[in-house]
Amino acid sequence: MKKIVLLFLFIPLLGSAQNTGTHFEHGLSxxxxxxxxxxxxxxxxxxxxxxxxxxxxxxxxxxxxxxxxxxxxxxxxxxxxxxxxxxxxxxxxxxxxxxxxxxxxxxxxxxxxxxxxxxxxxxxxxxxxxxxxxxxxxxxxxxxxxxxETQYYTVLKKQGAGNPSPETLKELVALAEAAYDEGNASKFASAYLATQKDPYSKANLEFISQNAKNSKSKGFELMLKDPKKVDAVLGKGKANEFLASVILSENIYPQLRKPNVNIDSLIAAATAKYPTVDISKSTSLLKLQFYQRTKKWDKFQPAVLTYLKKYGTEVTAEVLNSFARTFFNNCKDPNCLATAMAWSKRSVEETQEKEPSFLDTYANLLYKMEKKEEAIAMQQKAVDLASADQKDEYQATLDQMKKGK
CATH class of the missing domain: 3.40.30.10 (Glutaredoxin)
Structure with a gap:
């Protein structure tokens, strides 16, 4: 009986605990x-x-x-x-x-x-x-x-009424950007640029680069119209870099989550839509990232090779290590592994053998290519450089190598 009484006393506490937190409505339009x-x-x-x-x-x-x-x-x-x-x-x-x-x-x-x-x-x-x-x-x-006084849409409506000054328009752009409201950000940015006698000044082009996020914006239109004029102010290739970013964000990225998407068709359509903008560098990297995410290894390897052939001198050691690690985990072909080992070696050399995760990748590839003594020596360097939270993992790999496993 005592246990039953205690149980009944506890029931209201359970109900109270279950009713805490935010209540969300259900079943209503x-x-x-x-x-x-x-x-x-x-x-x-x-x-x-x-x-x-x-x-x-x-x-x-x-x-x-x-x-x-x-x-x-x-x-x-x-x-x-x-x-x-x-x-x-x-x-x-x-x-x-x-x-x-x-x-x-x-x-x-x-x-x-x-x-x-x-x-x-x-x-x-x-x-x-x-x-x-x-x-x-x-x-x-x-x-x-x-x-x-702090409601976003109320402030926007109040300050945007009438004929706001250029400075107010810039403030409204910043406010809209903070709220991820691209529609209003673009509208106020275009209104601001319309007040400028020289939209191609350095200050205005930097403003465009930071705030023009879609192809319907005045800033995108200005960049597309005269990229040479933009590059003369901001530097070679800056106009194309900006335009390509907007084109990909509108025409390609939103489609990639769809099932059975054909990335080549997406790229071809975007290229045809904007023939004066070179999106090849961005799409080359995007393709190999897409093949990696979808585990299409037969397409991933040639995509990486194509990318590195064209842009290899610009690729960071971190990216090279990522490519090499992916090949190590998913490729059994000796030629494939040899290619990955060359990338890994470059990442190690470019960081002067001071990045333990890169050393670990290289050591694993060496071991897989049956260069066991070199692999053990490289893995020992990774262990010696590793932080406390990495050391046990790298040491375990080293122990396995020494045991011939």
């Missing part, structure tokens, strides 16, 4: 959660996430369940988690939000995750911020949504 927020006179907080986003998972597991986070968000907001990607395992509730998600994505240009969108009790967008963080940082960022 976007319009319905807006109505709920209006009825309760609370702001609406949308946590826009994807299933593949690491910071999103961290927030869900470690931050939102905290009691102080729940106390703040439950008091001030109606909270909703909104999944922005689609998977074969999506529940009916997630599917019911597909149309709302596309509407939100289009209206607010959500491209980074997690993005947090906040609406007033009347349903008007007032604030946004991006990125995971610790509990106090999250609360501080969301707190700004409760004050008209």
């Amino acid at each position: 976007l319009q319905q959660v807006k109505e709920k927020a209006k009825k309760e006179n609370k702001y609406l907080f949308l946590d826009c996430f994807t299933t593949w986003c690491g910071p999103c998972k961290y927030m869900s597991i470690n931050i939102f369940p905290q009691e102080k986070v729940g106390d703040f968000f439950n008091k001030n907001f109606v909270n909703v988690k909104v999944q922005f990607d689609k998977t074969k395992d999506d529940s009916e509730e997630v599917k019911s939000w597909y149309a709302d998600v596309e509407s939100l994505r289009k209206e607010f240009n959500v491209r980074a995750y997690p993005t947090f969108l906040i609406f007033s009790p009347q349903g008007e967008p007032v604030h946004r911020f991006v990125g995971g963080g610790e509990a106090d940082d999250l609360i501080a960022s969301a707190q700004k949504a409760l004050n008209p």
Whole structure:
């Protein structure tokens, strides 16, 4: 009987523990959660996430369940988690939000995750911020949504009204960039450049390089129109470097997560769209990274060889070590291993045999090529240089080599 009484006394404590943390609504549409927020006179907080986003998972597991986070968000907001990607395992509730998600994505240009969108009790967008963080940082960022003086969209609307000065426009660009709001950042950047008598001055071109993030921006248009003029101010190849970065971010990167993607077709389409911009250097590296990620080793090796043949003198020791390590782990062909060993040797020489991880790679390749004495000597150097958290791992490899395993 005593045990039963103790159990009943413990049940309320269990219930209390389970109710801590942030409460997220379920089973309601976007319009319905807006109505709920209006009825309760609370702001609406949308946590826009994807299933593949690491910071999103961290927030869900470690931050939102905290009691102080729940106390703040439950008091001030109606909270909703909104999944922005689609998977074969999506529940009916997630599917019911597909149309709302596309509407939100289009209206607010959500491209980074997690993005947090906040609406007033009347349903008007007032604030946004991006990125995971610790509990106090999250609360501080969301707190700004409760004050008209710090609400992102409210400030943007107020300062952007009328005929803002060039300095105000630059401030608005910085504000929009901080909020990952590329649409407004591009709009205000274009408005700023329109006020400039010489958009090709060094200061303005540096401004463009930092803030023009899409092909519809005035800055992209200026760079594309006269790259020689840009290079004369910023240095040879700077215009192409900037243009290629924007082209890849718009035309190639977003497609790479799709199943059965053909990277050669993507590159060909982007090249045809912008024939005056040389994207070959960026796409050569991208192709081998893609083959590495998708484990297409038959294509990875020739892609690496092609890249190194063209750009080998520019490749860092770190990248060479990465290539060599990948070949060591996934290639059994002696010719393939010999190539990898040459890269690894170069990475070791360029760092003057002072980087233990590079020495470890080289030692493993030497051993695999049956140069055991050289391998043991090189691995001993790696052990001697290794930090405390690496030493045991490298020592274990050395011991195996000495045992002939």
